[in-house]
Amino acid sequence: MKWLKSLLIIGILLIGASSPLSAQTAEAGPPVYPITPGNVEGNISEANPYVYYSFELEAGQTATIDMVTTSGDLDPFLTLYDAQEEILTDNDDAEGGTRNARIRYTAEEAGLYTIEATRFEQDSGTTTGTYRLSLLLSGTNNTTDDTIDPLSIPPQFGVDYRLLEFEQFGAGRISATTTNQYFVLGGQQGDFVQVVMSYLPNELTPLLTIRSSDLTVISRVTQSEAGTLTVYATLPRTGWYLLDASRESGAGDFALYATRLADTVITSGETLQGQWGAETPAISYIINAAIGDRVLATLTAESNGLQPELTIYDLDFNALATRQASDDTARVRAIIPRSGPYIVQARNPRGTAGQFSLNLRINALDVSKLDTQDANYNKNYSGVIAPEPGTTAQDNDGIVYYRFEGKAGDLVSVQMQAAQGTTLDPYLILTDANLNELAFNDNVGATRHSRISQFALPADGTYYILATRVGLQAGTTSGAYDLQLTVGQFTPTPGALTVTLEWQGDADLNLFVRSPDGQTVSWSTPTSDDGGILQIDSNTGCQTPTAAPVEHVYWPGTTAPPGTYTIWVWYQQVCTRRDAVPFTLNVQVDGEEVLQIAPEDNMALLPDQRYEAAIRIEEPTAPGSVVDPGNITTPSAQQRASQGGDTLITYGQSVVGTISDDVYALFYQFQGQAGDVITLTANQITGTLDPIVVLRDDREQNLAMNDDANSSSNAQLTFTLPEDGRYIAAVTRFGLRDGATTGDFRLTLTRQATGPEQDEETAQEPADQEGAVAEITAEDDTTEQTETP
Structure with a gap:
C-alpha cells in the first residue's frame, strides 16, 4: 500500500489569463476544453465571444449544464452539440426573471458531447463578463464516482507516528522516557484485523490498542503466550487507524505485525x-x-x-x-x-x-407508510419535536418527515431553527427516495440552527427532509421549530456595508470581518453588538458541502460604524482537495463597490493561507476607501487555533483535540443560562499530556480553571454560570507555551439539573497560570507573507 494514494478531485480550470490544462485544437477552430462534473470559470469578451467544453456522456445519463453570470452585464447562452457537431438543444434564459442559461439533456447514445458557452446573439451580441459553468451528470447509468478515498488523505492524528502496512513489521522501544509509540494502519470497511506485538517478557509488560479516527478504542485484547500480545478489531469504516503501543510496566524493544484475516x-x-x-x-x-x-x-x-x-x-x-x-x-x-x-x-x-x-x-422501511408532510420549494413550515421520544406514532419519535419532488441539478437549501424558550437542538438530514443520506447538518457556525445550503440534487425524483434533533430518536431536547425549503442561487442581503465571498468546490474557506471596535463577524460569531450579521456560511468543517459555496457579511440599514474594517478570507480546512482554491470577493459601502477580487485576478489560497485586506469608512454616510488592497499570509499554528474561531459544543457533548508544541491551547464555546451548574472535564487520551481547563465569559475574563483533578493529571472544574450568554472553554497544558507535555485529549461539557456551588479546590489555580492562559489570544499577530497580489 502506498502511503498516499492519488487524490481524486473535481478539476477546476481557470479560463482567461491562465492557459488551459488540456486543450484540443482543430486546425482552424477554437480550443475545446475537456471537463468533468463540477464547476469551471470563464470569460466572454469582444475578442473571445465563445468558449467550448467537451465531456463524456453514457446512454441514459442526464447532463445538467448551468451558465451563471458572475460579473459584468453578460447575458449567457448555451448550445449542446453531439459528436457529429449537430445541435441537440440550446437555451437563453433558464427561467423567468433571470438571464442565466440552463440545459438539461438525456443522452440516447454514449459519446463525446460539446458545450458552447457564449452570449445572447453571439457575434453580434454586446454583453460581456465572467461566468461560472456547472456540469452535473445523473441517471440510472451514471457511474461517475466523485467520492474521495479516505486513504488518499494523510492520517490526521495528533501524535508522531510511523506507517504500518499489512504483512510488514514495525519496531519500537518503550521506556520511562518514551511511554507510547504510535503506528498508523490503513484498511477497508469490514476488514477483520489481527495485530501481534512481540517483546521480551522479562523486560516489558506492554499494552496495545487500536483506535478509530475519532480515537475510540475498537480493539479487543487476548494474551496468547508469554512474549506476544495479540489484539483484534473489525474496521467499521475505510480509513486510517491508530495503533497505541504503551506499557503496564518495564521497558524494552518490541515488534508489531498486522494481518488482514477476513473481509x-x-x-x-x-x-x-x-x-x-x-x-x-x-x-x-x-x-x-x-x-x-x-x-x-x-x-x-x-x-x-x-x-x-x-x-x-x-x-x-x-x-x-x-x-x-x-x-x-x-x-x-x-x-x-x-x-x-x-x-x-x-x-x-x-x-x-x-x-x-x-x-x-x-x-427495509416501507417509505410509503411513513407519516410524511408534502413540501414545496420556497415555502415555510413549522412543527414540534415530541417531548417524549418513542412513545407513540403521534409523538413522531423525534423525527418529522417532509417529502418533496426535485430535478437533477436543483440547488436546494433547508434551514431549521428552534423556537425561543425551547430546549430543542435541531438536526437536519436530506435523503433520497430510499432514505439514503445525501447531506446532514447539526449546527450552523456557532448557532444551534441547522442548515443545508445549495445542495445539488443528483437526479429527478422524490427526496425527504428529516427534521429532528441531536440524537434523533434517542435525543432528549424538544420543542417547536420553523423550517424553510428554498431552491436556486443565494441572494445576498443589501446593507450599509456588504462583504461577499465566493469560491468553487467543497474546500472550507471562511470569511472574517472585524469592525472598528474589534468585534469579529464570522462562522464562530455570526453577529456583533454593532450590527454585523453573517447571513450565510458554507462548507464549515466540511460537514455539509454545497454546490455553490458563498459567505456574506453585512451591516443592515444605511449607515455602518465609521472606522477601519479588517477582512480575512481564510482557507481553514481541507475537505477533499489540497490544491489552490480560487475565490472572488466583493466589498460594497452603500451599494458602491470599494474592493473587488474578480475571477480574472486569479487569486487563490492554499490550505491554511489567509488573504488579509482592510477598508475604511470615514463617516456613516461617506464613501468607503481601501486601506490595504490585500496580501496572502500564512498564520502560525497557534494563531489558527486562537484567531480561527471557537468550536461550538453543547451540553452532553465530547470533543477530541490535540495539544502540541505548535498548538498549546484550543478554544471552544457554548451557550449557557444563569444558574446552570456546568462541569468541564479534559482527559488525556494519548501522549504525555497534562491538561489544564479554563472557563471564560464572553468578555474573555477567566471565571475558573483547573490543572489536576482528583489526584490525577486530568483536569475538571465545576462552576455555576452567573448570566445568560456565550462562554468559552480553553484547554491547554501545564506550563502553557513552555510546557513539555503533548498528546490528544477529550473535552466533555455537562450540565447538572441541580448541583453544588463552585468547587474551590477544582476551579481555582495560581494567578500566574491564569494570566498566562488569558494572554494566548493576544499572541503576536506576525504572519509569514507568502504572496502579494
Missing part, C-alpha cells in the same frame, strides 16, 4: 460460517443499513451447550440489541436509528473453540 461485511440474506478460537472468542461483522430498517440476526453454534451471545452495536459500541442463547441459537432484532454502518458481534462466552453460522435479514 467481514455481511449483507441481507447472507449466511456466513465462522469459527471461534481461544484467541478470538468474539468476532465482529459490519452491516450497512438505512434509518428505519428492521434487522434480524440469527447466530447458531454448531456445538451444543455453547450458549452464544449476539449483539448489534453502533460505531460507538452502544448496544442496540443483545441476547445470550439458552441453547445453541441466539436471535436479536433492532430498528436502525440512522443510516450508516453497524457492528454485529458473535461471541462465545466460554472462550473455547467452536464453529458457528450467522444469518442476517434486513427488512
Whole structure:
C-alpha cells in the first residue's frame, strides 16, 4: 500500500489569463476544453465571444449544464452539440426573471458531447463578463464516482507516528522516557484485523490498542503466550487507524505485525460460517443499513451447550440489541436509528473453540407508510419535536418527515431553527427516495440552527427532509421549530456595508470581518453588538458541502460604524482537495463597490493561507476607501487555533483535540443560562499530556480553571454560570507555551439539573497560570507573507 494514494478531485480550470490544462485544437477552430462534473470559470469578451467544453456522456445519463453570470452585464447562452457537431438543444434564459442559461439533456447514445458557452446573439451580441459553468451528470447509468478515498488523505492524528502496512513489521522501544509509540494502519470497511506485538517478557509488560479516527478504542485484547500480545478489531469504516503501543510496566524493544484475516461485511440474506478460537472468542461483522430498517440476526453454534451471545452495536459500541442463547441459537432484532454502518458481534462466552453460522435479514422501511408532510420549494413550515421520544406514532419519535419532488441539478437549501424558550437542538438530514443520506447538518457556525445550503440534487425524483434533533430518536431536547425549503442561487442581503465571498468546490474557506471596535463577524460569531450579521456560511468543517459555496457579511440599514474594517478570507480546512482554491470577493459601502477580487485576478489560497485586506469608512454616510488592497499570509499554528474561531459544543457533548508544541491551547464555546451548574472535564487520551481547563465569559475574563483533578493529571472544574450568554472553554497544558507535555485529549461539557456551588479546590489555580492562559489570544499577530497580489 502506498502511503498516499492519488487524490481524486473535481478539476477546476481557470479560463482567461491562465492557459488551459488540456486543450484540443482543430486546425482552424477554437480550443475545446475537456471537463468533468463540477464547476469551471470563464470569460466572454469582444475578442473571445465563445468558449467550448467537451465531456463524456453514457446512454441514459442526464447532463445538467448551468451558465451563471458572475460579473459584468453578460447575458449567457448555451448550445449542446453531439459528436457529429449537430445541435441537440440550446437555451437563453433558464427561467423567468433571470438571464442565466440552463440545459438539461438525456443522452440516447454514449459519446463525446460539446458545450458552447457564449452570449445572447453571439457575434453580434454586446454583453460581456465572467461566468461560472456547472456540469452535473445523473441517471440510472451514471457511474461517475466523485467520492474521495479516505486513504488518499494523510492520517490526521495528533501524535508522531510511523506507517504500518499489512504483512510488514514495525519496531519500537518503550521506556520511562518514551511511554507510547504510535503506528498508523490503513484498511477497508469490514476488514477483520489481527495485530501481534512481540517483546521480551522479562523486560516489558506492554499494552496495545487500536483506535478509530475519532480515537475510540475498537480493539479487543487476548494474551496468547508469554512474549506476544495479540489484539483484534473489525474496521467499521475505510480509513486510517491508530495503533497505541504503551506499557503496564518495564521497558524494552518490541515488534508489531498486522494481518488482514477476513473481509467481514455481511449483507441481507447472507449466511456466513465462522469459527471461534481461544484467541478470538468474539468476532465482529459490519452491516450497512438505512434509518428505519428492521434487522434480524440469527447466530447458531454448531456445538451444543455453547450458549452464544449476539449483539448489534453502533460505531460507538452502544448496544442496540443483545441476547445470550439458552441453547445453541441466539436471535436479536433492532430498528436502525440512522443510516450508516453497524457492528454485529458473535461471541462465545466460554472462550473455547467452536464453529458457528450467522444469518442476517434486513427488512427495509416501507417509505410509503411513513407519516410524511408534502413540501414545496420556497415555502415555510413549522412543527414540534415530541417531548417524549418513542412513545407513540403521534409523538413522531423525534423525527418529522417532509417529502418533496426535485430535478437533477436543483440547488436546494433547508434551514431549521428552534423556537425561543425551547430546549430543542435541531438536526437536519436530506435523503433520497430510499432514505439514503445525501447531506446532514447539526449546527450552523456557532448557532444551534441547522442548515443545508445549495445542495445539488443528483437526479429527478422524490427526496425527504428529516427534521429532528441531536440524537434523533434517542435525543432528549424538544420543542417547536420553523423550517424553510428554498431552491436556486443565494441572494445576498443589501446593507450599509456588504462583504461577499465566493469560491468553487467543497474546500472550507471562511470569511472574517472585524469592525472598528474589534468585534469579529464570522462562522464562530455570526453577529456583533454593532450590527454585523453573517447571513450565510458554507462548507464549515466540511460537514455539509454545497454546490455553490458563498459567505456574506453585512451591516443592515444605511449607515455602518465609521472606522477601519479588517477582512480575512481564510482557507481553514481541507475537505477533499489540497490544491489552490480560487475565490472572488466583493466589498460594497452603500451599494458602491470599494474592493473587488474578480475571477480574472486569479487569486487563490492554499490550505491554511489567509488573504488579509482592510477598508475604511470615514463617516456613516461617506464613501468607503481601501486601506490595504490585500496580501496572502500564512498564520502560525497557534494563531489558527486562537484567531480561527471557537468550536461550538453543547451540553452532553465530547470533543477530541490535540495539544502540541505548535498548538498549546484550543478554544471552544457554548451557550449557557444563569444558574446552570456546568462541569468541564479534559482527559488525556494519548501522549504525555497534562491538561489544564479554563472557563471564560464572553468578555474573555477567566471565571475558573483547573490543572489536576482528583489526584490525577486530568483536569475538571465545576462552576455555576452567573448570566445568560456565550462562554468559552480553553484547554491547554501545564506550563502553557513552555510546557513539555503533548498528546490528544477529550473535552466533555455537562450540565447538572441541580448541583453544588463552585468547587474551590477544582476551579481555582495560581494567578500566574491564569494570566498566562488569558494572554494566548493576544499572541503576536506576525504572519509569514507568502504572496502579494
